[in-house]
Amino acid sequence: MPPENFSNIEQQVASLCEAHDCEPHRLLQILIQVQEIYRFIPPEAITSIARHLNLPRVSVEGAAGFYSFLSLEPAGNYRVLFSDNVTDQMVGNQELMRQFCSKLWLEPGKVSEDRLVSAAFTSCTGMCDHGPAALVNGQPLTNLTSDRIDLIADLILGKSPVSNWPSALFEVNDNIRKTGMLLDKPFVSGNAIGAVLARGPDATLAEIKLSRLRGRGGAGYATAEKWTGCRNAPGSMRYIVCNADEGEPGTFKDRVLLNSYADLVFEGMTVGARLLGCAKGLLYLRGEYLFLLEKLEGILKRRREDGLLGHNIFGETGFDFDIEIHVGAGAYICGEESALIESLEGKRGRPRNRPPYPATHGYLDQPTVVNNVETFACAAIIAFRGGKWFGKIGTWQSSGSKILSISGDCARPGIYEYPFGTSVQEILDDCGVDEAYAVQVGGPSGVLISWKELDRRISFEDLPTAGAFTIFKRGRDILQAVRNYADFFAHESCGFCTPCRVGTQLQKKIVDKIANGHGTASDLEELKHLGHLMKTMSHCGLGHTAPNPVLDMLEKFPGAYEQKLRNLSFEPAFDLDAALETARRITGRDDPAAHLP
Amino acid sequence: MNNQARISKVKIATCSLAGCFGCHTSLLDIDERLFDLLGMVEFDRSPFTDIKHCGPCDIGIVEGGVSNAENARVLREFRDNCKVLVAIGPCAITGNVPALRNNIDLWDCFQEVYLYDPGTEGNQIPNDPELPLPFDKVYPIYEVVKVDYFLNGCPPSPDAIWNFLTDLIEGRKPEIDYKLLRYD
Numbered sequence: 169m170p171p172e173n174f175s176n177i178e179q180q181v182a183s184l185c186e187a188h189d190c191e192p193h194r195l196l197q198i199l200i201q202v203q204e205i206y207r208f209i210p211p212e213a214i215t216s217i218a219r220h221l222n223l224p225r226v227s228v229e230g231a232a233g234f235y236s237f238l239s240l241e242p243a244g245n246y247r248v249l250f251s252d253n254v255t256d257q258m259v260g261n262q263e264l265m266r267q268f269c270s271k272l273w274l275e276p277g278k279v280s281e282d283r284l285v286s287a288a289f290t291s292c293t294g295m296c297d298h299g300p301a302a303l304v305n306g307q308p309l310t311n312l313t314s315d316r317i318d319l320i321a322d323l324i325l326g327k328s329p330v331s332n333w334p335s336a337l338f339e340v341n342d343n344i345r346k347t348g349m350l351l352d353k354p355f356v357s358g359n360a361i362g363a364v365l366a367r368g369p370d371a372t373l374a375e376i377k378l379s380r381l382r383g384r385g386g387a388g389y390a391t392a393e394k395w396t397g398c399r400n401a402p403g404s405m406r407y408i409v410c411n412a413d414e415g416e417p418g419t420f421k422d423r424v425l426l427n428s429y430a431d432l433v434f435e436g437m438t439v440g441a442r443l444l445g446c447a448k449g450l451l452y453l454r455g456e457y458l459f460l461l462e463k464l465e466g467i468l469k470r471r472r473e474d475g476l477l478g479h480n481i482f483g484e485t486g487f488d489f490d491i492e493i494h495v496g497a498g499a500y501i502c503g504e505e506s507a508l509i510e511s512l513e514g515k516r517g518r519p520r521n522r523p524p525y526p527a528t529h530g531y532l533d534q535p536t537v538v539n540n541v542e543t544f545a546c547a548a549i550i551a552f553r554g555g556k557w558f559g560k561i562g563t564w565q566s567s568g569s570k571i572l573s574i575s576g577d578c579a580r581p582g583i584y585e586y587p588f589g590t591s592v593q594e595i596l597d598d599c600g601v602d603e604a605y606a607v608q609v610g611g612p613s614g615v616l617i618s619w620k621e622l623d624r625r626i627s628f629e630d631l632p633t634a635g636a637f638t639i640f641k642r643g644r645d646i647l648q649a650v651r652n653y654a655d656f657f658a659h660e661s662c663g664f665c666t667p668c669r670v671g672t673q674l675q676k677k678i679v680d681k682i683a684n685g686h687g688t689a690s691d692l693e694e695l696k697h698l699g700h701l702m703k704t705m706s707h708c709g710l711g712h713t714a715p716n717p718v719l720d721m722l723e724k725f726p727g728a729y730e731q732k733l734r735n736l737s738f739e740p741a742f743d744l745d746a747a748l749e750t751a752r753r754i755t756g757r758d759d760p761a762a763h764l765p
Numbered sequence: 766m767n768n769q770a771r772i773s774k775v776k777i778a779t780c781s782l783a784g785c786f787g788c789h790t791s792l793l794d795i796d797e798r799l800f801d802l803l804g805m806v807e808f809d810r811s812p813f814t815d816i817k818h819c820g821p822c823d824i825g826i827v828e829g830g831v832s833n834a835e836n837a838r839v840l841r842e843f844r845d846n847c848k849v850l851v852a853i854g855p856c857a858i859t860g861n862v863p864a865l866r867n868n869i870d871l872w873d874c875f876q877e878v879y880l881y882d883p884g885t886e887g888n889q890i891p892n893d894p895e896l897p898l899p900f901d902k903v904y905p906i907y908e909v910v911k912v913d914y915f916l917n918g919c920p921p922s923p924d925a926i927w928n929f930l931t932d933l934i935e936g937r938k939p940e941i942d943y944k945l946l947r948y949d
Binding site: 742747751759 | 837838872875890891894895897900904911
């Protein structure tokens with residue numbers, strides 16, 4: 169970055185902060201904009217932001233250091249982040265990264281000497297049906313091939329602005345393959361709000377209760393119960409938050425809902441607002457989906473013009489509600505509702521102690537409802553068509569439908585909507601899978617099932633899922649997949665509690681050890697012990713679920729690791745003699761004492 | 766009677782690898798309980814006895830991480846000879862302070878110390894076979910051998926060590942009171 173761009177840093181930061189009313193809760197949004205201007209967060213900007221927002225400098229730096237899309241060091245005019253989900257690995261992202269780096273004389277994770285470009289891996293970018301994928305300065309690059317990598321490298325060397333790159337590189341399709349009650353018919357904006365106003369808030373809440381709707385984010389908490397709790401909680405303001413931080417590797421259904429069904433989602437939030445008496449809604453959009461921001465802002469603007477947001481919605485005096493979009497910056501943990509609220513408040517995404525739950529003490533310590541994108545879409549449909557209609561579909565404990573993001577080894581990856589209770593086998597038949605070996609249902613925090621369990625059903629009572637459905641055909645190395653997931657959790661642990669911070673690292677080390685052929689029976693015992701520790705002692709869901717893929721593999725896929733184990737009670741994690749090689753070279757020694765058999 | 770008691774004494778070996786002997790010092794800090802301890806155990810290889818090689822033992826206590834080939838040899842000897850192996854203190858458990866060098870390239874480190882440092886004469890990197898050869902990194906001992914117990918604290922307090930050892934000697938599963946698990 170040439171120094172002249174730094175001369176006006178103070179001025180630029182000052183006007184940025186003023187545009188956000190110098191509001192500390194806007195810190196993350198300010199940092200994201202600073203990153204956009206300078207391609208990193210310069211130390212001078214941190215000092216300046218701290219002064220304008222009246223925050224301790226360390227809080228600003230702490231937040232900036234927490235989010236992986238923010239960089240405290242120069243990251244190049246072009247920052248390329250290769251998506252490293254297991255589905256990207258299946259289609260050769262490692263090879264493309266090597267090609268990219270060798271073409272541009274780069275070392276992964278480091279910025280080039282002229283500060284032109286840097287390349288690194290990042291967690292799943294939600295483009296599993298468009299893999300291999302990457303992000304360049306926050307914009308998604310899809311369906312990468314060797315030719316495309318050459319083209320991108322040339323564009324970078326030619327210093328072509330990203331906005332001038334061929335649009336084919338950025339093409340993102342919905343890939344909707346199967347529709348159901350949510351995705352079937354085009355939704356007419358205003359229908360749900362009109363129905364709520366005609367029926368009244370109490371009766372609508374009763375309809376939601378009647379529908380037996382449960383949260384679509386994975387945990388499956390009864391929506392009517394959550395909303396009633398928030399409604400009855402004392403507070404000066406109530407907030408409604410849409411969790412679009414779709415970070416679970418393998419999930420991309422929120423991307424599609426927001427791209428093509430945003431009105432349905434916003435309408436669901438507005439319905440919630442009427443029921444709970446909220447004046448403000450927040451949509452937390454994951455940083456990877458920044459490309460949707462402009463479109464979503466446009467839809468909000470149109471809804472305001474149409475009287476579906478803002479003052480006196482639908483002509484109803486006193487029905488005031490508006491929605492603001494907050495952008496995330498690459499942190500899986502922010503999908504946890506209390507971490508998400510911390511992040512909305514401009515802080516590091518660190519999960520809070522629960523209870524108290526957000527329903528009573530959420531955003532700015534006020535009663536807050538946090539729901540998944542799909543849950544709001546369901547709420548809008550229920551408000552319009554009634555709870556009885558909704559409850560007829562699915563099973564008794566899991567009413568309605570579930571949108572699945574299907575990727576991996578199948579002929580037709582994409583979005584599939586199924587009534588709850590559909591069997592895995594039926595889904596596999598639809599998306600074109602001959603011989604499934606394993607399916608990761610609900611992403612790494614969910615359940616890894618084997619070919620013996622294909623009669624299991626998608627539902628809260630059997631296979632709960634937030635939407636990820638990653639297919640592995642026979643011949644795939646499950647140990648490699650689990651290694652990818654172990655890496656993912658070690659990278660995404662927020663570091664707040666020891667069982668998760670240390671546990672995820674140790675888990676990764678042991679899985680690596682087994683994959684490298686140094687594992688023994690005692691390592692398997694250690695993995696089980698660690699898993700139990702993380703499940704019982706961690707602070708939040710990340711730590712509770714981080715051992716899932718490893719424990720599932722140990723239980724269901726002995727073939728994946730057994731032949732790699734050494735027939736010993738213990739084996740070192742590394743080659744001791746090789747670890748002496750550097751010192752042998754330096755000292756020129758080769759005597760017996762300089763070796764370890 | 767006396768003879769009988771001596772034969773049934775528990776045999777303990779201790780060593781300090783890449784550590785500071787602080788854990789050993791803390792062991793000595795059990796003060797007058799040392800007499801009780803010596804009534805129950807006999808020390809094999811240990812800095813207290815100056816025995817150079819470890820024979821068959823019941824308990825091996827290892828302080829410090831694995832920084833060089835000599836450390837690895839000693840550690841293997843302990844593992845081969847001790848029924849129960851205990852990692853004592855964070856250097857043995859994680860590498861701790863000595864592992865701070867893990868972020869420095871070994872060649873840079875050697876150059877700085879032996880070639881560039883003011884006051885060095887002859888500017889030569891020592892290569893005598895008598896000298897233990899350093900690893901590229903300092904490793905926690907569990908990465909080199911199987912470890913049965915980990916006793917944390919920098920150093921563990923004398924009370925923690927005493928409770929831990931008496932539990933082990935008397936055949937109980939060692940349990941350290943939460944208040945005793947601390948780093949100061």
